[in-house]
Amino acid sequence: MKRKKIYIAYTGGTIGMKQSSRGYIPAEGYLTETVKNNAEFTREEMPLFDIHEYSPLIDSSDMSPYHWQIIADDIKAKYDQYDGFVVLHGTDTMAYTASALSFMFENLTKPVIVTGSQIPLSQLRSDGQVNLLNAMYLAANYPIAEVSLFFNNKLFRGNRATKAHADGFDAFSSPNLQPLAQSGISIKLKEGKLSPYVEQALQVTPITPQPIGVLYLYPGINIDIINNILGGDIRALILLSFGVGNAPQQQLFLDALKAAYDRGVVLINLTQCIQGQVNMGGYATGNALINCGVISGYDMTLEACIAKLHYLFSQELELETVRHLMQDSLRGEITR
Numbered sequence: 001m002k003r004k005k006i007y008i009a010y011t012g013g014t015i016g017m018k019q020s021s022r023g024y025i026p027a028e029g030y031l032t033e034t035v036k037n038n039a040e041f042t043r044e045e046m047p048l049f050d051i052h053e054y055s056p057l058i059d060s061s062d063m064s065p066y067h068w069q070i071i072a073d074d075i076k077a078k079y080d081q082y083d084g085f086v087v088l089h090g091t092d093t094m095a096y097t098a099s100a101l102s103f104m105f106e107n108l109t110k111p112v113i114v115t116g117s118q119i120p121l122s123q124l125r126s127d128g129q130v131n132l133l134n135a136m137y138l139a140a141n142y143p144i145a146e147v148s149l150f151f152n153n154k155l156f157r158g159n160r161a162t163k164a165h166a167d168g169f170d171a172f173s174s175p176n177l178q179p180l181a182q183s184g185i186s187i188k189l190k191e192g193k194l195s196p197y198v199e200q201a202l203q204v205t206p207i208t209p210q211p212i213g214v215l216y217l218y219p220g221i222n223i224d225i226i227n228n229i230l231g232g233d234i235r236a237l238i239l240l241s242f243g244v245g246n247a248p249q250q251q252l253f254l255d256a257l258k259a260a261y262d263r264g265v266v267l268i269n270l271t272q273c274i275q276g277q278v279n280m281g282g283y284a285t286g287n288a289l290i291n292c293g294v295i296s297g298y299d300m301t302l303e304a305c306i307a308k309l310h311y312l313f314s315q316e317l318e319l320e321t322v323r324h325l326m327q328d329s330l331r332g333e334i335t336r
């Protein structure tokens, strides 16, 4: 059988870093050299691969929508030459990039898997080899036609994943959707569906940076803080609320939200809880938000919500269309 071919877009992150006096920093050429010289990656059961190193390699804390665009355009340019794509990325903002790519791509028929590691390949006990090896193997043999994130033997839907552990190998979780696949002695497909046949060509929607506010509520939060963030030039405010979407009932707070809504700010309610979804009909403290024009983000991750707002605001859409689409599941990011 003809060996599959995988394109590895290497953006940076711990996996290819080396120790410096200031802590870990990306090291040009190191990862490419190491992977190419590692016999595990060239076994005949493995797909063939090319690694494209971006310049400069970055810590993912420096990622921005500008980089999301570069990755998406790069994959589009190579789309016909490869069977699958692996994006090597730092873990810190990996879930944001995976979410953004999931919205930017339309008509995907090939897998795009984002992965990285917690310990560099250059260090003892690195999780980099197993993550990259599995991501490549999955991309070649389990072509789930969507943007996913592989980490610590689990393949997650990209826009459902969130970084949940700062220093453990189990760095990602997907609180509201089970993994698409799990890799143990055998690989088990759970949610993931193998590539469908799609007639339309792959499409990439360009994304531009957008001013989005995020407000984490806490007991006794001062109205000045709220006014401050709403006073900035924002197009949307994500309210991280209590429980099923509840918030303080201070009239000044509710008035400030209503005024922002009237000015055309999109107000979205996400819960601070790790699992479950917003239901503003549950309590009067949530219901009051509906009357201020706040819409539900249901069980979207914060990462998916921010990426989706970027995706929608980057297009010429009516405000009402943006509000409507925010509540629809476009790429499986919401359980409805």
Ligand SMILES: NC(=O)C[C@H](N)C(=O)O
Binding pocket: 012, 013, 014, 015, 058, 059, 060, 061, 089, 090, 091, 092, 093, 116, 117, 118, 119
């Ligand atoms: N584990 C990692 O990759 C963390 C690193 N700071 C990054 O996000 O690039």
